[in-house]
Amino acid sequence: MKTRDCRAILRKALPLVVPLLAVVLAAGIGSAEESSDCAVCHDKLSKQFETTIHGRIAEFETLDGRTGCVTCHGEGTEHMDEGGDATKIRGFGDETKPEDAAEVCTSCHRSEALHDWYGGSHQMSGVGCADCHQVHAGPGEVARYSETCMNCHEDIQARMQYPSHHPVREGHMTCLSCHDPHGNSFGMLANDERPEELCYGCHAHLQGPFVFEHEPVFEGCDTCHDPHGSVANNLLVQNEPFLCLQCHEMHFHAGLEGEETASGMWYIPAFDPAVGTSKPDRDTLPDGMVEIPNGMSGYKQAFVTKCTQCHTQVHGSDSPTQTIPGRGAGLMR
């Protein structure tokens, strides 16, 4: 990274860091309510619990002001009086319905992340909080996001192994990079806008808007790409040119029959002399000839192999292309 970029990041980050520090330094220390009564019997669990985010929760974070074990398990006096009778306290075992457990969690977790939990696919399908979260787990024992998801979505896990994939299995992305398992106003994507805006978060150079458009881009990135993985390169749902040929006829040069010159060479003026510059041309032979070796199939190899060799700007462009009939919209510059 260049120094100026570093400075730019710092410049951008400082507005965040300064108020952040101000709040941190101004903040006093609250005291979390201890669950010492529970620790008498559940000492191992209690010690572990203290290191969890729930063990550190403050009174002002819960709407009823209660913290510690009773926040979730409720009043435990009767449970203790009855010698630890599990039926006398709220538990979260197999016998508990996921939605009942989730109701306890969402009584506190009402922030933006859980705003759309009710009505979301997971909630509706009976997936409970404890299916993904380990409430008593300490730091370092929290399940990794993607592996948790793959416990149920193995078909997606399989597609993540395809030759072209996002770097999820390499650990540089997680399912949460694109999805919100708690639901959102627009399905399970981590985005309240159109799905494409999610893609542009990382692929911003393709966002535009451009002068010369490619219509299917607006119909959704999944028109051509499969974000969970594909056999074709660049996450394409099909290889070129077959993908392109489902919406376009073959190039009008594709039907042209090539020919093989006797020497396999063809004279081509590399550049217009009027330009007065000579650019390197690896294929230019000393006598000014270039090699054209593909014979009769030459035009088919050239025009029915990979459309994006020439139409490089398939996501849109601001630069008009060279030919007049294409009205500048050939997406080649």
Next chain:
Amino acid sequence: MIRNPWPLLLIVIVILAGTPFLAGDGEDTEPPEHKTTIEFTTGYQGSSIDDELLRVAEYDSVDPSPLTGLLWRSSPYDTTTVGLELFRIDADDMSGAFELDAARKARVEATMDGFIHRLDNDPVANLKATSDIKTVRSTDLDFGVDHHIRNQLYNVEAKFQHPGVLGLSFRTGFRATQREGTRQVLSTSHCTSCHVVSQGREVDQSTRDLAVGAHFARGRIDFDYEISGRKFEEDGLTPTAPYEAALRPAPAGWKPAEDGSRGDPCVGADPALWEPGCVPASTPAPFDDRLWFQSTDLTVNKIPRVERLAHKFKARAAVGDDSSFKLTIVQSTTENETTSLEYDFTAYRASYYTMVGRNLRLNVYANHEELENDDVFVDLPAIFGPAPAVGYPGFPAPPGVTFQNWRRSDGDDEPAGLAAYNALVEFEQYLRESRLDRTEDRLGFDFVWRPVRRGSVRFGFKHRNVDRDNPATKLGFDSAGNLVEFTVDGETTDNTFKVAWNQRFRKRTRLNAAVTYTTTDNPYANVNGGLRQFAGYRASDGGVLGSTPVPPGPRGTASLQYYELHAFRVADLGLHPSEDLTMRANARWSPKKAKWSLGGNARFRTAENDELDYTDWQRDSWGVGANVLVAGGSKFLFNLGVDHAFQETDAEAIVPLMDG
């Protein structure tokens, strides 16, 4: 290694330096408990991946190197926790995380991640062809170069909550993405000689996202608001590419010059007396170029600066004990700062969730979205100057041979069909109305029945309507036989039905399966996708547009290829299905108290489009897989799987009959 981790490290250092001030106000009766955990991990990673297989290892480090990891977590003061995690594989592959929980009043999480993305380098070797007067060739200026991009991501999120204001919290997030490296850029100089040049391009892209939000919960109501901005810049040098002089083959009676240009006319009326090298009299007339520019270098792959600003407001109200109503409003503006084009997006989303009975859940939702993009007047002569002259001094191009000739044939012999065509279609100056402009509505519900405690059956329905403001146009004839430009139906409606089953048997077996069926009316298609003759038109008629015969040109045909290509591309082609059926199933079983589990999955999809005017297609794909997962605690994970995928597409491709 992250090339410059100073931004994140500085944040970490500053915050760590500040933690002593978090020791509290001295009211604590118990001495602070100081707990510190440090873990150090080391190892070695190797790779047997060779260059030929880089595509399946596009994110992997291929150079063997030692790997190191550090996890440090400390609670220096009672309710304050600080954690730091670093992991390094090699110079391009590194991650780190920092977290601070200051008495729950301020929580900060910062992460950084660096990884390499290896890119293709197309050898463009297939681009070599020749025939009579035309050639295709390629020049690879970066042959064998290992293009790759180093991605660096920094993310800082902070949340603040003041003890004195219950239910109110603020948050802010900053995300910086840096992409540096090189990648291949192809450019094509064409007409008469197609020449593709491959060169490397510097990539130096930065994306900065900043968001500030607030959440308020009180009683049965929640409100959330967030404003976010993004700035994207490409600082890499925009490459230039050569656009060469069009190769103008000599016509009959001319002797081409050595540079490939037309040369000079041969002397004498009798072809038999022409000097050696003259093009025989029987040779068909050549065509001229149709280029806006040539003999120059121009930029290619120019990437614009982009800026966007978004507002998001969400509200939720609990209605009764088991029902809630939600409303979301999103508005964003995205601007291409290079061209000053911008589009606006507005969405209104509402949903209502309720428990209909003890085991029945219902969620009803409605979405309304509007997208509006700027129109732009494309004035090619203003960019490149007037359209190039046709022909050469002393040798004007024969009428009826070139595109421009047809376009500019305004004499008495101008065919009526052509005049109508010219009146309808303006090639050089036109208003580009964006295809992005649209209104999209969704209405649907999910209904879930839970007959048993750990099982559910879900029925879903979604109705979607897309109304495009500026749908494509294509040529045709009206009932009176006049050539007209039709605006196609820009409205697409689809209905999706879904049934899903989710079942768990204690914690040892889980199953989920779903069937989704979508039927679409007028799915999106390229209405100018393929060449198609109008009804009643025969090529032997020699009429370009069917209504008025056009005199044959010097090459023995009346059809002007570009002219006809554009006019007759009236067959719609598309890859959006009119019917789409997807089925998937996943299962996992684990023995009691075992650390391993066995999983299997199957998926099937069949999609087809039989609504296209002239062609149909069908695509079937299926896959099955199985895997064994061994999880020996949080430190050990072993996953072995096998998967088989199959896809078959049966589609008709339109093969052109002309060769340009």
